[in-house]
Amino acid sequence: MTDTTAPVTDQGSNPPLPPPRTKTPNDTLVGRFMVHPLTTFAEENFMDLLEHSLSLSTFEKKRVIDAIPTLSQFQIDELVKVFEDERVEFRKLMPTEGEIIK
Helix, strand or coil: CCCCCCCCCCCCCCCCCCCCCCCCCHHHHHHHHCCCCCCCCCHHHHHHHHHCCCCCCHHHHHHHHHHHHHCCHHHHHHHHHHHHHHHHHHHHHHHHHHHHHC
């Protein structure tokens, strides 16, 4: 007699996907670059500009955050300008290319 109560497992099926990671608030990231002895800038504004940058990937954004303690004032100022210019340019495109940009 065979035991038919044992569960049948499918060897070819994939394991269930893990639940999506929860989004961390910017407050935890700001603490990572609060030490920037060479520069003075508004961390919250910089973080907002970086977070909403559409031209950088997540990996590139992390590299920017990791580099902040070593950047000069000129480099920080230029990054802020680039992020602000990018925001203006994408806003100009929203009426015609909004669905693509999202």
